[in-house]
Amino acid sequence: MSVGPVGHGELFFVVDPSRCIGCRACVQACEECGTHRGRTMIHLDEVDRAHTTQTVPMVCMHCADPTCAEVCPADAIKQNEDGVVQSALKPRCIGCSNCVLACPFGVPKMQTDLDMMMKCDMCYDRTSIGLAPMCASVCPSQALWFGNAATWDATRRGVLVDAWLFGRQHVRTKVRVVVDDASAGPVDVLAGAALGDWRDDPFGIAELEGAM
Amino acid sequence: QGNGQGGREQGHKCDQLPGNRDITNPEHRAAVASVWGCDVDEIPGKGLTAQEIMDAIHAGEIKGLLSICFNPAVSLPDTNFTAAALDKLEFYAAIDFFMSESAEHADIVLAGSLHEEDEGTSTTVEGRVVKINAAVTPPGEARRDTDIILDLAQRLGRGHYFEFDSNEAVFDELRRASHGGTADYTGITWQRVEDEMGVFWPCPEIGHPGTPRLYENGVFAHPDTKARFHAVTYRPPAEVADAEYPVWLTTGRVVSQYLSGTQTRRIGPLVAQYPEPLLEIHPILAGEHGIADGDRVRVTSRRASMTVPAKVVTTIRPDTVFIPYHWAGSRAANQLTQRALDPLSKIPEFKVSAVRLERVGSGADTTDVRDMELRTGDVDAAGQP
Numbered sequence: 001m002s003v004g005p006v007g008h009g010e011l012f013f014v015v016d017p018s019r020c021i022g023c024r025a026c027v028q029a030c031e032e033c034g035t036h037r038g039r040t041m042i043h044l045d046e047v048d049r050a051h052t053t054q055t056v057p058m059v060c061m062h063c064a065d066p067t068c069a070e071v072c073p074a075d076a077i078k079q080n081e082d083g084v085v086q087s088a089l090k091p092r093c094i095g096c097s098n099c100v101l102a103c104p105f106g107v108p109k110m111q112t113d114l115d116m117m118m119k120c121d122m123c124y125d126r127t128s129i130g131l132a133p134m135c136a137s138v139c140p141s142q143a144l145w146f147g148n149a150a151t152w153d154a155t156r157r158g159v160l161v162d163a164w165l166f167g168r169q170h171v172r173t174k175v176r177v178v179v180d181d182a183s184a185g186p187v188d189v190l191a192g193a194a195l196g197d198w199r200d201d202p203f204g205i206a207e208l209e210g211a212m
Numbered sequence: 213q214g215n216g217q218g219g220r221e222q223g224h225k226c227d228q229l230p231g232n233r234d235i236t237n238p239e240h241r242a243a244v245a246s247v248w249g250c251d252v253d254e255i256p257g258k259g260l261t262a263q264e265i266m267d268a269i270h271a272g273e274i275k276g277l278l279s280i281c282f283n284p285a286v287s288l289p290d291t292n293f294t295a296a297a298l299d300k301l302e303f304y305a306a307i308d309f310f311m312s313e314s315a316e317h318a319d320i321v322l323a324g325s326l327h328e329e330d331e332g333t334s335t336t337v338e339g340r341v342v343k344i345n346a347a348v349t350p351p352g353e354a355r356r357d358t359d360i361i362l363d364l365a366q367r368l369g370r371g372h373y374f375e376f377d378s379n380e381a382v383f384d385e386l387r388r389a390s391h392g393g394t395a396d397y398t399g400i401t402w403q404r405v406e407d408e409m410g411v412f413w414p415c416p417e418i419g420h421p422g423t424p425r426l427y428e429n430g431v432f433a434h435p436d437t438k439a440r441f442h443a444v445t446y447r448p449p450a451e452v453a454d455a456e457y458p459v460w461l462t463t464g465r466v467v468s469q470y471l472s473g474t475q476t477r478r479i480g481p482l483v484a485q486y487p488e489p490l491l492e493i494h495p496i497l498a499g500e501h502g503i504a505d506g507d508r509v510r511v512t513s514r515r516a517s518m519t520v521p522a523k524v525v526t527t528i529r530p531d532t533v534f535i536p537y538h539w540a541g542s543r544a545a546n547q548l549t550q551r552a553l554d555p556l557s558k559i560p561e562f563k564v565s566a567v568r569l570e571r572v573g574s575g576a577d578t579t580d581v582r583d584m585e586l587r588t589g590d591v592d593a594a595g596q597p
Contacts, residue, residue, distance in 0.1 A: 023467045028481055038481075050495075051526050180368070 009059035009148050011130060013056060013122060016158055019143035021047070022055035026135035032192055033123070033134060036059055037110065039085075039157060041120040042135045051199060059135065060107045060120035062174035068099035068108055068119075076117075081161040083174040088117040104189075107179060122175075161187055213471055214327070218335025220397035221413075222386055226259030230386055231393015247389040250373060261558035263288055269297040269509035276303040277548075278364075280324065281359065285313040286472035286540045289560045290515050299330060307360055311472045314538040322538055323354035326475070328422070330356050331379050333405060338411040339426070341400050358382065391416070394433065449550030449564035453531070457513065457566035459497065460532040461530065463545045464563070469538035477538065489539050490523040493569075494530040498522060506575030513567045516547040 030040045043058045069077040076092035095115040099108045108119040123133035132146035158178035163186035164171040233240035245252040268274040298317035306318035366375040399415035412422040432439045468485040470476045505524040512568045539543040552561045
């Protein structure tokens with residue numbers, strides 16, 4: 001099982017992309033935060049609007065070993081004891097964009113007018129006292145979910161992964177993502193590259209038939 | 213529309229009375245008249261639906277109108293017809309929380325309240341009565357809708373029927389008026405709604421727990437307790453795609469705008485999410501008209517013409533285009549739609565009309581390669597062929 005150990009009662013964040021309906025309530029809610037009013041730290045990606053209405057929300061994955069922090073020359077990115085990775089510290093960030101380039105998920109964004117990086121910090125002012133992040137608190141389909149293991153098991157379906165493979169880089173994340181088949185191991189972003197254009201078989205029927 | 217359910221079942225519909233009752237049924241009229249303390253003949257008969265009101269104005273049958281939170285200039289079909297009707301009225305008073313496009317036609321505008329400024333209940337589609345609590349008070353000279361209605365009743369000489377000192381008092385009379393009807397609110401009090409996270413009707417007595425699910429154990433409301441299924445014979449739409457207008461137009465909504473946009477077109481981030489109506493069109497249909505994604509397209513129906521940018525997607529049928537309706541004036545999708553009504557519900561056929569398309573130019577913020585003068589082939593250092 002790829003899900004890392006979760007302490008009893010520990011609260012964690014789950015993204016279930018299949019439930020996303022593209023309403024952008026998450027974006028609107030995030031933008032209301034007084035520390036970055038009008039700038040959203042969650043991003044809603046349209047996978048391929050010309051052919052599908054599918055959308056995917058992108059939050060900071062709060063990696064166990066954050067690449068952004070490792071490459072920061074100014075030591076501006078800090079990680080709390082509970083694993084939440086903070087946004088760039090304002091007095092330290094020099095606006096070099098190393099983190100923007102290095103993050104395997106493409107999360108940190110350069111705020112050019114501020115000459116500073118900003119990213120999701122899992123609404124630490126809320127999650128540190130047990131409240132859901134703003135995005136998860138407004139998501140009508142609960143594609144964004146925040147809670148503990150007992151509540152997840154009791155109310156939701158889906159297998160959670162927190163392990164990723166980007167080429168040779170193994171990444172473990174605090175944020176879990178729902179997948180179909182955890183036995184396939186970590187999410188390998190390069191897997192399936194040889195299978196051709198996804199639009200030729202959008203539901204993976206050929207893959208299923210091959211496996212049967 | 214947020215309280216479409218709760219409103220209709222307590223008489224907000226021109227043919228209904230509180231408790232889901234029928235305004236033409238003598239027993240129903242008598243029951244409600246006894247609660248309201250009026251003579252049964254003072255209760256009007258069946259009225260006109262929204263589109264029928266516009267038709268009646270044009271026919272000279274309706275000369276004056278009082279509306280509340282109603283923006284037909286955007287939300288009814290054939291907006292030119294509606295605008296002409298509103299201008300034809302001899303008197304038009306509009307109660308609204310913002311200056312809507314319809315209120316612009318009014319002789320008098322009374323500044324009313326948003327639900328954030330008012331207190332009452334709303335009933336969800338599952339029949340659950342929930343509480344609305346005021347978060348702010350109406351600014352300046354704006355007043356709560358209830359106060360406006362009570363004041364008008366007073367001035368029209370009907371104050372004795374409207375002696376309420378609070379919104380809750382109004383609700384308590386409504387509970388009594390609904391008693392015995394199918395949407396029975398008798399046992400539903402504001403306190404219970406707050407304590408129990410809403411109460412489901414029917415709740416026919418004080419202390420009754422409410423009815424979260426209707427027809428449990430297969431017992432339906434007809435005398436033989438069985439459900440009814442109604443076979444419906446297919447009728448084609450009033451207007452069909454034909455040689456002259458060969459493309460089907462359907463209209464609808466986007467998530468970031470609400471109804472006629474009177475509230476949501478005033479909120480910056482919502483407008484930024486989807487700023488203007490777009491024409492959703494399939495690549496095959498777009499290709500037939502030489503339309504690329506982002507091109508401006510003139511869409512023409514028998515009623516009017518509008519120009520919208522194209523959004524070329526495969527998530528729509530190749531014979532149909534879609535335009536969301538939340539905008540006004542030259543950007544109103546309803547300027548194109550037709551006024552046929554469903555014979556039973558009197559809902560306009562917003563979703564089906566016939567149009568033709570014409571590409572009129574490229575998108576305003578793109579440089580289209582078709583508009584550029586390009587040379588191909590070898591050029592020398594001075595750029596000469």
